[in-house]
Amino acid sequence: MRIATYNVNGINARLPVLLQWLSETTPDVVCLQELKAPQDKFPEQAILEAGYRAIWKGQKSWNGVAILSRGDELQESRRVLPGDDQDDQSRYIEATYRDIRIGCLYLPNGNPFPGPKFDYKLRWFDRFITHAANLLETNTPTILAGDFNVIPTDLDAYNPERWIDDALFRPETRAAYASLLEMGWLDSIRKLAPAQRIYTYWDYFRNAYNRNAGLRIDHILLSPPLSGRLVSGGVDRQVRGWEKSSDHAPTWIELSS
DNA sequence: ATGGCTAATTGGATTAGA
Numbered sequence: 001m002r003i004a005t006y007n008v009n010g011i012n013a014r015l016p017v018l019l020q021w022l023s024e025t026t027p028d029v030v031c032l033q034e035l036k037a038p039q040d041k042f043p044e045q046a047i048l049e050a051g052y053r054a055i056w057k058g059q060k061s062w063n064g065v066a067i068l069s070r071g072d073e074l075q076e077s078r079r080v081l082p083g084d085d086q087d088d089q090s091r092y093i094e095a096t097y098r099d100i101r102i103g104c105l106y107l108p109n110g111n112p113f114p115g116p117k118f119d120y121k122l123r124w125f126d127r128f129i130t131h132a133a134n135l136l137e138t139n140t141p142t143i144l145a146g147d148f149n150v151i152p153t154d155l156d157a158y159n160p161e162r163w164i165d166d167a168l169f170r171p172e173t174r175a176a177y178a179s180l181l182e183m184g185w186l187d188s189i190r191k192l193a194p195a196q197r198i199y200t201y202w203d204y205f206r207n208a209y210n211r212n213a214g215l216r217i218d219h220i221l222l223s224p225p226l227s228g229r230l231v232s233g234g235v236d237r238q239v240r241g242w243e244k245s246s247d248h249a250p251t252w253i254e255l256s257s
Numbered sequence: 258a259t260g261g262c263t264a265a266t267t268g269g270a271t272t273a274g275a
Contacts, residue, residue: 009274010264034274036265061265062273109275149275168275203275204262215275247263247275 003102004236004252005031005145005218007201011064012036014246015043021239022050027252028070029097031104031145032056034246035064035090042066055079059090065104065146069097077101083127091124100226100255103135105146110167118167121149125176129183135223136184142223144185147248149217150177152187155197156216168217185221188253192233200235201248209240218251229255 004027008014011032022030030052035042039058047054047068056066057079067074074095081092091106105128110121135142151169154160163169181187189198199214208214222230233253240249 013264034264109273111273111275151275163275166275201275206261208261217275244263 001029001098001100001255001257002027002252003029003031003143003145003220003255004250005033005104005147005220006250007033007106007147007218007246007248009034009246009248010036011066012041012043013244015046017239017242017245019046019050020242021236021250022052022068025236025250025252026070029102030068030250031102032066032068033064033104033106033147034062035059035066036062037064055093055095057090057093063090063106065090065093065106067093067095067102067104072098081105081124081127082131084123087124092128099141101135101140101142103131103142103144103146105144105148107147107149109149110170110173113165113167113170118170121167122172122176125173129176129179132180132185133183139225140223141225143226144221145219147217148177148219150174150219151215151217152177152190152219155195156199158197158199158213158215163215168215180221184224186224186227186230188220188222188230189216189233189235189251191227191230198235199237200251202240204247218248220251220253226255229257231256
């Protein structure tokens with residue numbers, strides 16, 4: 001079973017690229033982030049015609065998350081991250097596919113540091129850690145996939161010094177991510193390639209993709225019941241080189257069934 | 258340090274992304 005995550009940076013602007021990638025790689029489940037579309041502007045018909053069902057939570061202008069599935073249906077379990085009734089940003093959706101529960105997340109960017117956006121990032125992260133701990137306690141095979149907006153270590157940035165005071169690399173941010181791993185979540189891509197430079201994002205500026213000036217900020221975490229089923233994984237980095245591409249590339253893993 | 262690029266909005270510039 002192949003599970004992928006892809007920050008599309010605008011589902012409608014990205015539709016041709018998304019459909020091309022789906023037809024070439026046929027993942028079973030796809031978590032999407034940054035739809036940048038209101039609920040009623042999600043291109044459901046085109047996704048259905050491509051052979052996928054979808055659940056999504058849209059929002060005007062910003063954010064927005066979706067899960068696509070091939071074959072079997074998704075059983076939605078929640079579309080809000082618990083812990084703050086005032087939070088109206090669309091950043092979390094969760095569903096079960098066959099025997100696996102999947103949480104699709106778009107963690108706040110948090111820049112600039114310091115400031116209210118960074119504070120919001122840490123508060124959201126706290127709520128997410130609480131929820132992730134509750135998910136582990138159920139022992140249900142679970143995946144947390146999405147754009148974490150976290151550079152976990154020096155190995156995950158082309159030039160770590162440049163990111164020292166950035167919200168993606170601040171010590172508070174890295175510590176929060178590390179606490180997920182300490183609790184038992186497995187960083188699947190890093191597990192498969194412990195010492196390799198792997199990036200999932202290259203900014204639009206200064207020819208970053210061709211210089212391979214990238215970051216690894218999109219992650220797929222596995223709960224302990226799934227760790228033995230991890231077969232392979234990678235980043236479809238060539239998609240970043242396509243016409244009208246997102247600044248992120250799709251990241252995927254293969255699980256044995 | 259800054260600016261570079263892209264997408265969405267009811268616009269003709271601004272905001273956000275990372």
